[in-house]
Amino acid sequence: MLGLVPFTAYVLLFLALPTVIAVGTGFFDGDGAFTLDNITALGDPVLLATFGNSLWLSALTAVIGALVGALFCYALIGAKPTGILRSVVDAASGVLAQFGGVMLAFAFVATIGIQGMITVLLRDNLGVDIFANGVWLYDVPGLILPYIYFQVPLMIITFSPALESLKPQWAEATAMLGGGIGSYWRHIGLPVLLPSFLGSLLLLFANAFSSFATAAALTSQGSQIVPLQIRSALTSETVLGHENLAGSLALGMIVVMVVVMTLYSLLMRRTARWVR
Amino acid sequence: MSARDTAGTEAVSRRDVSGVHPGPSTATRWVIVAVIGLLFLVPIASMLEFTLRGGLAGGYTLDRWAAVFGGGLTGEYKPIVTGLTNSLLLAVVTVAVMLVLLVPTMVLVRIRFPKLQRVLEFVCLLPITIPAIVLVVGLAPVYSVVARMFGSGVWTLAFAYGVIVLPYAYRSIQANLQAVDVVTLSEAARSLGAGWATILFRIVVPNIRRGLLAAAFIAVAVVLGEYTIAALLNRVNLQTALVVVSKADPYIAVIIALLALVFAFVLLVAIGRIGGGPGSRRRRTAPPAAPAAPTTPLAPATGAAEPTTQEAALR
Numbered sequence: 001m002l003g004l005v006p007f008t009a010y011v012l013l014f015l016a017l018p019t020v021i022a023v024g025t026g027f028f029d030g031d032g033a034f035t036l037d038n039i040t041a042l043g044d045p046v047l048l049a050t051f052g053n054s055l056w057l058s059a060l061t062a063v064i065g066a067l068v069g070a071l072f073c074y075a076l077i078g079a080k081p082t083g084i085l086r087s088v089v090d091a092a093s094g095v096l097a098q099f100g101g102v103m104l105a106f107a108f109v110a111t112i113g114i115q116g117m118i119t120v121l122l123r124d125n126l127g128v129d130i131f132a133n134g135v136w137l138y139d140v141p142g143l144i145l146p147y148i149y150f151q152v153p154l155m156i157i158t159f160s161p162a163l164e165s166l167k168p169q170w171a172e173a174t175a176m177l178g179g180g181i182g183s184y185w186r187h188i189g190l191p192v193l194l195p196s197f198l199g200s201l202l203l204l205f206a207n208a209f210s211s212f213a214t215a216a217a218l219t220s221q222g223s224q225i226v227p228l229q230i231r232s233a234l235t236s237e238t239v240l241g242h243e244n245l246a247g248s249l250a251l252g253m254i255v256v257m258v259v260v261m262t263l264y265s266l267l268m269r270r271t272a273r274w275v276r
Numbered sequence: 277m278s279a280r281d282t283a284g285t286e287a288v289s290r291r292d293v294s295g296v297h298p299g300p301s302t303a304t305r306w307v308i309v310a311v312i313g314l315l316f317l318v319p320i321a322s323m324l325e326f327t328l329r330g331g332l333a334g335g336y337t338l339d340r341w342a343a344v345f346g347g348g349l350t351g352e353y354k355p356i357v358t359g360l361t362n363s364l365l366l367a368v369v370t371v372a373v374m375l376v377l378l379v380p381t382m383v384l385v386r387i388r389f390p391k392l393q394r395v396l397e398f399v400c401l402l403p404i405t406i407p408a409i410v411l412v413v414g415l416a417p418v419y420s421v422v423a424r425m426f427g428s429g430v431w432t433l434a435f436a437y438g439v440i441v442l443p444y445a446y447r448s449i450q451a452n453l454q455a456v457d458v459v460t461l462s463e464a465a466r467s468l469g470a471g472w473a474t475i476l477f478r479i480v481v482p483n484i485r486r487g488l489l490a491a492a493f494i495a496v497a498v499v500l501g502e503y504t505i506a507a508l509l510n511r512v513n514l515q516t517a518l519v520v521v522s523k524a525d526p527y528i529a530v531i532i533a534l535l536a537l538v539f540a541f542v543l544l545v546a547i548g549r550i551g552g553g554p555g556s557r558r559r560r561t562a563p564p565a566a567p568a569a570p571t572t573p574l575a576p577a578t579g580a581a582e583p584t585t586q587e588a589a590l591r
Binding site: 001003004006007010011013014015017018019020021022023025068071072074075076077078079085087088089090091092094095096098101102103104106107108109110111116117118149152166171181184185189206209210212213216217227230231234235246247250253254257258261 | 297298299300304305308309312316318319320321322323325326373376377378380381384385388389392399402403404405406407408409410411412413414415416417418435436438439442472497498501502503504507508515518519522526529530533536537540541544545547548549
């Protein structure tokens with residue numbers, strides 16, 4: 001048992017303790033006395049709006065990312081597993097899903113910033129000004145495209161194993177029973193894939209919800225999503241007249257994440273029946 | 277494996293006769309791949325175009341690329357060099373933390389305490405549920421203690437990074453560990469008089485070196501891309517330096533970001549070649565090792581773990 005001590009100590013110190021502190025500080029005021037003020041402060045309209053922004057941004061980009069990613073996965077059915085297409089797609093999705101952050105902010109400023117390549121192309125050639133109603137890139141709507149840009153690769157990574165698990169025998173059985181491609185998808189393909197599609201969707205949601213770097217590098221001012229609000233709570237001691245607000249914001253995030261990830265693991269357990 | 281392969285080819289040839297093809301036609305496939313692929317290339321092309329712009333005069337120039345490669349990263353660009361050095365140091369220390377703390381524990385649990393397998397898996401996958409921005413709220417007080425013990429050197433961040441890479445590292449190593457019958461191997465070694473250290477270093481580690489290598493690579497990629505924790509604990513790494521420099525000279529920042537992107541891409545292609553990395557196809561086609569007692573109770577759990585660990589790290 002002694003061999004397990006170093007890792008246990010490490011995990012307690014750098015995972016368990018920070019999490020407990022993060023979630024716990026919300027319950028104490030600046031002097032260390034127990035208070036529920038910070039928790040009730042979450043009901044503040046400003047913070048509710050922040051959570052609202054985070055939730056719709058995550059939901060929207062998760063749905064779009066999941067649909068586009070699933071379409072791409074469909075296109076990959078039957079591609080040679082060791083072929084060049086698969087290798088490139090695997091590596092590229094890995095990079096774009098995991099490495100983005102700050103780089104994504106740069107990429108989208110270069111693309112659809114005020115002097116971005118696409119902005120200029122549209123303006124000079126088609127006379128379309130994408131910022132006709134004001135510059136939205138540095139605001140919450142500006143996060144939609146960068147977020148989709150990392151959601152689609154993540155969907156490809158998480159969903160393609162499920163598509164690969166569709167057994168050829170099922171298609172054969174369909175054909176044997178006189179079914180066509182339509183009935184194959186309606187009665188076999190889609191029902192089998194649905195749990196893992198929903199699971200991936202939840203994972204994408206969680207991913208966008210907890211994402212910080214892109215937003216931090218892109219948005220110029222204000223804290224329109226929860227991670228940015230946590231940053232301003234951390235760096236400026238008091239937000240809305242509350243100390244330790246970062247703690248209660250963290251608690252709010254954890255609650256959302258735990259709900260999402262619990263649903264996810266339930267769905268994955270169901271998926272495991274078919275995906276082996 | 278050979279039996280499965282033959283079954284696979286048979287299935288494919290029979291499917292051709294059957295008339296129901298779940299996959300797209302070749303044309304459809306390439307249209308989808310091309311359209312989505314091109315859309316995803318646009319931002320990267322824009323970055324490239326941006327770095328080549330000739331400033332107010334218009335036109336294009338290679339000057340900035342020449343400056344970066346010609347050792348022009350001095351003066352105001354110094355933060356990038358510092359940041360890159362710090363990030364590389366962090367990558368090395370993080371991999372060391374992973375190898376020293378995680379690997380022996382995983383082996384020990386696999387051989388001696390199989391009942392703890394699910395607990396270990398839960399703990400290792402937990403960081404996915406805890407966003408880095410939440411972790412950082414609690415890490416701030418922890419690090420004020422760490423600084424008193426180890427000083428405030430940037431390398432101490434590797435303790436936090438070790439936690440972030442835990443899910444990725446765990447999955448890569450676990451995939452490999454399950455494909456090797458470690459229990460039998462270690463019993464054989466023990467009956468020949470080997471001690472715990474011999475078993476670990478001469479039996480287990482050589483057998484799982486692919487998994488270890490894949491885990492190390494993915495850890496490097498994650499550490500090089502990490503921004504959240506470094507930014508909020510006021511440490512300098514590659515990403516925070518990029519943000520600082522981009523305020524003064526966006527061109528150089530974008531060039532470095534592109535180079536880092538290419539580096540990460542190459543790293544992940546390498547993982548793909550090693551196997552056990554992104555996508556679990558290889559694992560599924562690998563011989564199902566020790567199918568009886570130890571793996572069966574884990575089957576649903578590992579099934580659930582599989583896609584989870586490919587979870588993104590954009591935090």
